[in-house]
Amino acid sequence: SQTIHQWPATLVQPVGSPLSLECTVEGTSNPNLYWYRQAAGRGLQLLFYSVGIGQISSEVPQNLSASRPQDRQFILSSKKLLLSDSGFYLCAWTRYAGNTEAFFGQGTRLTVV
Amino acid sequence: AQSVTQLDSQVPVFEEAPVELRCNYSSSVSVYLFWYVQYPNQGLQLLLKYLSGSTLVESINGFEAEFNKSQTSFHLRKPSVHISDTAEYFCAVKTGNQFYFGTGTSLTVIP
Numbered sequence: 001s002q003t004i005h006q007w008p009a010t011l012v013q014p015v016g017s018p019l020s021l022e023c024t025v026e027g028t029s030n031p032n033l034y035w036y037r038q039a040a041g042r043g044l045q046l047l048f049y050s051v052g053i054g055q056i057s058s059e060v061p062q063n064l065s066a067s068r069p070q071d072r073q074f075i076l077s078s079k080k081l082l083l084s085d086s087g088f089y090l091c092a093w094t095r096y097a098g099n100t101e102a103f104f105g106q107g108t109r110l111t112v113v
Numbered sequence: 114a115q116s117v118t119q120l121d122s123q124v125p126v127f128e129e130a131p132v133e134l135r136c137n138y139s140s141s142v143s144v145y146l147f148w149y150v151q152y153p154n155q156g157l158q159l160l161l162k163y164l165s166g167s168t169l170v171e172s173i174n175g176f177e178a179e180f181n182k183s184q185t186s187f188h189l190r191k192p193s194v195h196i197s198d199t200a201e202y203f204c205a206v207k208t209g210n211q212f213y214f215g216t217g218t219s220l221t222v223i224p
Contacts, residue, residue, distance in 0.1 A: 006156075032210055043203065043216035044157075051210060090156055094210075100164075101147055102205075102212055104156035 002027035006091045006105030013112055019064075019078040021108050023091030026072065031093040033074040034102065035066055038088040050074060051096075086112045115139055115206050119215035126194055127223050134189040134218045136178075136204030145207040146187040148178055150200045151217075157203060163187065174198075194222050 006023045013019060025031050035047040046059045048066035056066050063082060067075045074091060091105040116139040126132045138144065145164050149157040161172040168180040178189045187204060199222045204215040 044214040101159045106156045
């Protein structure tokens with residue numbers, strides 16, 4: 001069966017510090033991968049998605065970036081965090097073919113102080 | 114781009130009463146529809162989905178949703194809610210490789 005791992009679960013970082021959130025998927029090949037941010041009362045905002053290694057599409061311009069160094073690994077990064085980067089970050093994957101649902105990780109609660 | 118509207122941000126309902134959470138989307142061209150549930154500080158879990166076929170889809174815990182193409186709606190219903198149904202519910206539309214989510218409805222079941 002397929003599983004998705006996302007870590008860390010919680011993170012408190014000072015303004016201006018770097019960020020690295022990691023997401024890995026097991027039990028499938030060539031998944032589509034997604035990073036979402038969920039702000040309180042505002043639903044899910046798609047940040048990045050990837051259909052293959054090294055292929056990243058950015059939906060919203062900001063100081064975040066994403067990378068996909070391996071088929072089942074998706075990393076969200078920032079060189080310098082802003083207060084507005086606080087939120088709940090969710091990684092998700094879908095199968096490469098077919099219109100199936102997205103499977104979500106457990107999320108990372110990021111607080112920038 | 115698609116837009117998904119969940120008209121009710123908060124829905125309080127008494128235990129064992131029926132509930133409907135509303136969802137409308139902007140385009141009915143080749144869309145696939147989903148409802149997800151989120152418990153505090155957790156990821157989203159799939160509740161049910163419409164891909165094709167029967168327009169009425171059901172979940173294992175008593176929820177159902179009906180795809181209405183003419184009204185571009187996918188409302189979620191349950192005839193009798195339980196305390197354990199208290200959670201955030203998200204409607205989502207998939208077009209191509211992208212998912213578009215509504216802003217969520219917080220369902221609170223009152224004992």
